[in-house]
Amino acid sequence: MLSRFVSGSVRNLEREYSCTVRLLDDSEYTCTIQRDAKGQYLFDLICHHLNLLEKDYFGIRYVDPDKQRHWLELTRSIVKQMKSQHPFTMCLRVKFYPPDPAALKEEITRYLVFLQIKRDLYHGRLLCKTSDAALLAAHILQAEIGNYDPGKHPEGYSSKFQFFPKHSEKLERRISDIHKTELIGQAPETSERNFLQKAQMLETYGVDPHPCKDVSGNPAFLAFTPFGFVVLQGNKRVHFLKWNEVTKLKFEGKTFHVYANQREMTLTYFAPTPEACKHLWKCGVENQAFYKLEKSSQVRTVSSSNLFFKGSRFRYSGRVAKEVMEQSARIKREPPEIHRAGLVPSRSCPSITHGPRLTSVPRTRRRAVHISIMEGLESLRDSAHSTPVRSVSHGEAFVPRSRSQAADTGERTAVIADEAYGPSDSVPPTPVADHGVEPPAATSRLINGAPRSIEEEESEAGTTTRGDKGGDSGRPREGALAEVEQVNKFVLSVLRLLLVTVGLLFVLLLLLIVLTESDLDVAFLRDIRRTPEFEQFHSEYFCPLRRWCACQLRWVGSLLVSK
Template identity: 75%
Template sequence: MLSRLMSGSDRSLDREFNCTVRLLDDSEYTCTVQRDAKGQWLFEQVCQHLNLLEKDYFGIRFVDPDKQRHWLEFSKAITKQMRTQPPYTMCLRVKFYPPDPATLKEEITRYLVFLQIKRDLYHGRLLCKSSDAATLAAFILQAEIGDYDPGKHPEGYSSKFQFFPKHSERLERRIAEIHKAELIGQSPETAEMNFLRKAQTLETYGVDPHPSKDVSGNTAFLSFTPFGFVVLQGNRRIHFLRWNEVTKLKFEGKTFHIYATHQEDQKIILTYFAPTPDACKHLWKCGVENQAFYQFEKSSQVRTVSSSNLFFKGSRFRYSGKVAKEVMEQSAKIRREPPEIHRSGMVPSRSCPSITHGPRQSSVPRTRRRAVHISIMEGLESLRDSGHSTPVRSVSDGNSFLHSRGNGAERGNRTRTAEFSEDSYSPSDSVLSTPVSNDPSDQAQVRHTNGPRSNQEEGGTELCTQKQARPQGVKPKGKRSQLEKSRPIQHGPEARVNEFICSLARLFLVTLALLFALLILLIVLTESELDLAFLRDIRRTPEFQQFHYEYFCPLRRWLACKLRWMGGHLIDK
């Protein structure tokens, strides 16, 4: 805390500072920023530098000292979002992937999205089969070095470039075959367009993984795509919820909940655990922004959402940008000469680093992190890069999510497991996301879905009545009342104690009355068939449904079991 205060006081002395933004082609843009400048100003400067108009798909990302990623909020001052002293280093990335990249209006936008997806392929976020990987790599070669030329491209030329973290010679030969025979004559624009169309068909398109664990402690990768919420495990997509099926996203500490309604009004709750509370909050904010961007038709429909449950305030957040439909409508109105695109020729040290030149430079400031082991399999090796996670459980396993109506919540094509690669999904951490904690105690502390909470209350109150002693020497006859009336009222310590006990008794009785009233209301909500408007609204809230299925139903079964046992015990006697 003291270091934060000292760093804040140091920043207040400088009215301006330098900020460097690393672009998608690994070049850097540096500008001088005023101390009170907001994130929107910096983003506008970067877009002006790139001559970019379709800018709502992009965002600026930075990493804090704890290696947690954040998106720069445009409505807040830059200095208030940073935990370090200037100068600052950030990076420009695609924040919202276009549902169909071919519909983008300008070529400069498609080129930047092409660079982003190429990075996803290299770092392992875009995982696919060997055949699709060879096609995508061949499109990259065609877009950046042109047609195959025997004089310029000797045997094994495709091995000079590293499209993936690791790949086999067989895959390199297949990439060269496609580039030589099938892509001759394609211009860079055509090759990039074909690359985008092919990538858009893959199940991991738009995946920006967040590492987490399920209720059993197994690693999971959560992601928000243009089409919905995705959970990845191994080489499978074990959960897929469309945006119109997701009813609420909520987090409490490290625990992240996804409330969804499936076909036939089947409701499920998915529960995962993030490494840290900051990582969980970042996951929640990403989900809120993606759902607002892709689901709503107008930005005026976006409302402030809260991470709280029924009784606590929690965090509040509202997406303040345009939605996808508004962005496409605005793009259709663009009327200008296409800006010039300075494509960088594909050399081994740029977008696909050469094996002989060492590893590629990270797109964000480097920090020390544990190396990620990647097993090499025939064909496409496991691709790495990002920070999502997925539970190592099948869809039929009910421990990774909670059913509200039977075990049929995972039926249908939308939740069917789908394999998308020969290899397990193991992205690396090029953007320095928070590592997943391997400590099982973290899950034990927050595992609250395995039964009702039993609260045993022991207490007792003693209602004391004041005993009035008869004065000595006075007979209980006619003059008794006169003597008692003429006696002065004593306000000693005993009287004050008695008043305090009586007040506690009254408070206890009032509390019991309120609890009884709440119990009656709870029984009406859960057991009665009254279809009043306000009761119906309460029953439909995710918080009430969670309370009903996680706590009330198990508690009711427990009480029924105890009553049956007591009844049987009395009958036996």
């Protein structure tokens, strides 16, 4: 009895997994889940912990051992989705950006969206003009440190904080001036609402860029926003399709297709890996269903392929934006208490210009991100890109230079300056590197288009970065492996075609036998048999063929009997 009890307890322990979810304010929520627990269970636990009711805008993101990001599917088992060894580590992030974040029903929801957009601004995903950048940063200051106080905030206090990947002293002075004069007396919730109203007017609001290449091999970034599908290339937004203009999204291997009813246009792009392309396709299917449909009952299962190619089937599970807004309007409760996190010391490396800064995103190592952005821009500018990056003198809109060049000249590289600096004039995160080129060890890696440091990837994935087995010895074989993979796909496609053809012939043969040999007295069969064409076919072709087959069978039978 005791041994049975101990063995049962051990089995129960094996069925439990520790799971840590990093929240938007960088606090962590840790729980234990069962082996068969679905994503919905964990998501409901986190929302209950946050006292969050408008939860449809959020999702749980995780990184697999191959450094590919995924959204946790709520209808599937958590353990089956997570390829890394436990304990599992994930992040709560905004999955669907509200079209009008300032109009959200509850303040707790607005605060969480505020934290997400502040992250986007800090990681370089939300781009804006200098005047807009100064106002956004001033609202962050007002929301998180309160009114300007000469006793607490000495001269140059705004330079202690970092709101963007990089910015100039002039911008810092402008941030301080707005905070000192224009925002006095604003409560934190008021500053957060004003911040959201300003952010949602920017062209890159809600952009989570996915790195790809176009048919000419030029780097491009695809993104899905509350308003439609966006393609960023170089320093321009080359395509924008509203959701009602997008008719179909499809992928095959690394190839991603977007079909639009606008002049029957088809856009084709190539993702770095098949897994990244599948993730891109899933994000597009979910975003289109969420923002475009009127009711969740209209959601249909979507297939990624045609008849002869193996593909994926996926169905968005959840409510759509219109239903979420209607449900939010019916919320009636006392506003939950919000524990706001102020600006805290950064663990990032010292800034090149201003020394240590403070930031509200302490876990990200910004130094690696800076190097990645600058080196990526250099490679993009030197390539034969259709929309090359403009190189201007110091003090103008944007100067893409490497750290070594900046150190040699002694000048400071400014990301945001006084000239017009809008999303269409800015460069998205680091482009996709060409295959076969090993990035420098100090640079950050790309996870789905967003520049991220190696340390941040490890913390989100919950695993330690391991060296590739065999070093670089396997790299020359990548081309050969790709060719073998293409040949295998072609052979599989031919086999599927043959199987389908044989199946159709078998069905036709069965139908022919039913028409000629069966005694079924059905109206439509009787009508077919009475047609002159069928009578001629039966007498001139089918009957001789049947006699020949019978003779052959008798001959084979006689041979078997004689033996």
